[in-house]
Amino acid sequence: MVSSVAARLPRAFWALWVCQLVNRLGSFVQPFLVLYLTQDRHLSIGTAGAVAAAVGAGSVVSQLVGGWLSDRVGRRRTMLIGFFGTAAALVLLGSARSMETIWAAAFAVGLMGDLFRPAVQATVADLLQPSERVRAFGLLFWAINLGFSVSTVSAGVLASVGYGLLFWLNAGTSVVAALVIWSMVPETRPVASEGPARPLLPVVLRDITFLLVVLLQIGYATIYFQGYSTLPLAMAGDGLPSSTYGLVIALNGVVIVVVQPFVGRYLAKVDRSKLLAVSMLVVGLGFGLGAVVHSWWGYGVSVVVWTIGEIGFAAVVGAVLADLAPVDLRGRYLGLAGMAFGVGAVIGPVLGTNALQHLGATMTWLMCALLGVVLLAGQLALSPALRARAAANAVEVGLPA
Incomplete structure (x- = not known):
């Protein structure tokens, strides 16, 4: 699949692909942050x-700021600010000792860590036609998880030696990613038309379809982020060591790396909205399996199931959002949509860890499954409006509907 797409995708896209790969190869901190705080810093759950x-x-603010910067100062500058800023914030968090510094550094990691995301998505949308975007976003998703599958396994080994090294290595790969952007990715922001720029808020508040999509993404992200907050704690509660969590969560990246290249061409032909609906359900049910498993292989099966749902979701969500966004507001629209994951990253850990502590693992995972069913129904109800909106936007920019 990669060879057939390479002939059509520009050099700048492949630079973004390399950037994503390098950045995720060093993503050691996020999967082990809760374990680091409880075991090394001795904080309560x-x-x-x-x-x-x-x-x-911080990620919530990051997506909004990143989208605004992408439209105002450019995609390239926004990515550079994000990657260099992430490196600095990670070093600060890894060396923090007081709670005040830990809180500030954690917020800074979220603020800088997701600043590049709307800029990357806007760059892909700038470079490619709508018909090419599903496969392009799928390739970026593949690169991210190729790096993630390596980083989680190695991070589990490194964590057994000491958590401090994880922060420095993660910071180093952020710097390398910034250098790739600096040397290989040009500015792609469309030239602004004459006259004042449209403000985002009045347009978005009238865009009910987009707002409902954002709401569904918040629900999906709430489930998804249990994999990096509640899951390691549940496994530790079943007597499994942190290295086992590293191996189990690495299955997420391995399954994506193995499966996604073979299904990408097929997924590009499936109705996008229906695929989103089914994928969110599968993710919810995958986490729901945690209610009945307690062994390493049982958790492994759970990860494989929700990873299959994640593959379907990630393959089309970027293209759907790019289709919905007006060209002059593209960065800010994508930043607002990306904010949903930041909101989920706030809600998910808080709800999941507290549900685990007060209600137990079984009820926590069953609630994930129930939320998946709710998201399925909501997305299916929204499908006709999404198809109509994508067709209308295609006609507006002179493309086949």
Whole structure:
């Protein structure tokens, strides 16, 4: 699949692909942050979950700021600010000792860590036609998880030696990613038309379809982020070591790396909205399996199931959002949509860790499954409006509907 697409995708896209790969190869901190805070910093489960939520709070602001910067100062500059800023914030968090510094550094990691996301998505949308975007976003998703599958396994080994090294290595790969952008990715922001730029808020508040999509993404992200907050704690509660969590969560990246290249061409032909609906359900049911498993292989099966749903979701969600966004507001629209994951990163760890502490693992995972059913129904109800909106936007820019 890669060879057939390479002939059509520009050099700047492949630079973004390399950037994503390098960045995720060093993503050691996020999967082990809660374990680091509870085992190395000796914080309570609730406090550790709240610190993880502070990272999510920074991500909420990050997506909005990143989208605004992408439209105002450019995609390239926004990515450089994000990657260099992430490196600095990670070093600060890894060396923080007081709770005040930990809170501030955690928020800064979230703020800088997701600044590049709307810029990357806007760059892909700038470079490619709508018909090419599903496969392009799928390739970026593949690169991210190729790196993630390596980083989680190695991070589990490194964590057994000491958590401090994880922060420095993660910071180093952020710097390398910034250098790739600096040397290989040009500015792609469309030239603004004469006259004042349209403000985002009045347009978005009238865009009910887009707002409902954002709401569904928040629900999906709330489920998804249990994999990096509640899951390691549940496994530890079943007597499994942190290295086992590293191996189990690495299955997420391995399944994506193995499966996604073979299904990408097929997924590009499936109705996007229906695929989103089914994928969110599968993710919810995959986490729901945690209610009946307690062994390493049982958790492994759970990860494989929700990863299959994640593949379907990630293959089309970027293209759907790009289709919905007006060209002059593309960065800010994508930043607002990306904010949904930041909100989920706040809600997910708080709800999940507190549900685990007060209601137990079984009820926590069953609630994930129930939320998946709700998301399925909501997305299916929204499908006709999404198809009509995509067709109308295609006609507006002179493309086949």
